[in-house]
Amino acid sequence: MPPRTRKSSKPDRIIRDEEIEILPPRRTLPLDWSVIVPTVASGTVIGFAASLIMGGGGLIRHAVVGVLGMLIGQGIVRLTGWRLNTGYSFLDDAGMAVIGAILVILLARFVA
Numbered sequence: 001m002p003p004r005t006r007k008s009s010k011p012d013r014i015i016r017d018e019e020i021e022i023l024p025p026r027r028t029l030p031l032d033w034s035v036i037v038p039t040v041a042s043g044t045v046i047g048f049a050a051s052l053i054m055g056g057g058g059l060i061r062h063a064v065v066g067v068l069g070m071l072i073g074q075g076i077v078r079l080t081g082w083r084l085n086t087g088y089s090f091l092d093d094a095g096m097a098v099i100g101a102i103l104v105i106l107l108a109r110f111v112a
Contacts, residue, residue, distance in 0.1 A: 043067035046094060050101035069101025076100060 040063055047066030051057060056065075073096035077083055084095040 039070070040067065042094070043070055043097075046070065046097045046101055049094075049098050050105060053098075054102055054105045056105065065101050065104050066097065068104045069099075070097040071100065072103055073097040073100030 043066030044059065044063040045066065046069055047062030047064070050065060050069060051062060070093075073093070076099070077096055084092045086092055086095065
């Protein structure tokens with residue numbers, strides 16, 4: 001079986017699978033703690049706010065639900081264009097994250 005090939009942006013050139021690299025050689029994804037720590041902290045607060053509405057508890061569960069809620073909330077904003085308009089961008093994002101976290105909790109309860 002011949003090796004698979006892919007088309008390049010140039011129509012006269014074909015790139016083999018062995019030549020394709022996702023990351024440059026010997027480079028890893030950077031781990032930026034100045035982004036991760038505030039995201040997890042705000043996710044914990046958002047997960048706590050969602051658990052006040054839906055019930056549930058646990059610090060790790062709050063963090064996981066909050067971070068997933070932030071992703072879901074931003075996905076809702078990007079897909080549908082719906083947005084909360086409080087006049088403060090942080091509150092708009094936090095509100096959408098709480099709505100996303102509530103959806104995550106409802107989905108988890110539905111699956112379980």
